[in-house]
Amino acid sequence: MCIFCKIAAGEIPSDFLYESANVVAFKDLDPQAPTHVLVIPRAHYENAAELAAADSVTMSELFGAARRIASDFGLDGYRITFNTGASAGQSVFHAHLHLLGGRPFAWPPG
Numbered sequence: 001m002c003i004f005c006k007i008a009a010g011e012i013p014s015d016f017l018y019e020s021a022n023v024v025a026f027k028d029l030d031p032q033a034p035t036h037v038l039v040i041p042r043a044h045y046e047n048a049a050e051l052a053a054a055d056s057v058t059m060s061e062l063f064g065a066a067r068r069i070a071s072d073f074g075l076d077g078y079r080i081t082f083n084t085g086a087s088a089g090q091s092v093f094h095a096h097l098h099l100l101g102g103r104p105f106a107w108p109p110g
């Protein structure tokens with residue numbers, strides 16, 4: 001079982017900021033901004049593209065959860081990222097949405 005499957009299943013204790021039948025959200029271990037939350041499907045998909053192809057309802061719920069968490073944190077601007085593939089910086093191969101906020105962000109991203 002991958003590390004995010006274990007978190008979603010409660011095998012690794014974690015404080016969920018959002019939780020539903022299909023999705024959980026928790027703080028990133030190594031935050032890259034004052035707010036850095038990961039929103040993941042409970043089911044295992046290697047990346048966002050695989051999730052989108054297989055379950056567009058859950059993919060949509062990731063965005064809804066991110067919107068809600070951003071509102072809870074009072075973020076007036078935020079960035080959503082899906083690193084998809086090792087060349088794009090993906091290091092955990094269980095689909096996850098990064099919600100980042102609380103500081104200015106540059107464009108283009110590094």
Ligand code: AMP
Pocket residue numbers: 003027028029030031038082083089090091092093
């Ligand atoms: P990515 O590089 O897009 O695959 O993002 C993976 C993210 O997962 C990184 O930002 C890590 O800091 C984060 N991460 C890895 N293990 C954990 C964990 N056990 N709990 C919370 N975040 C984690």
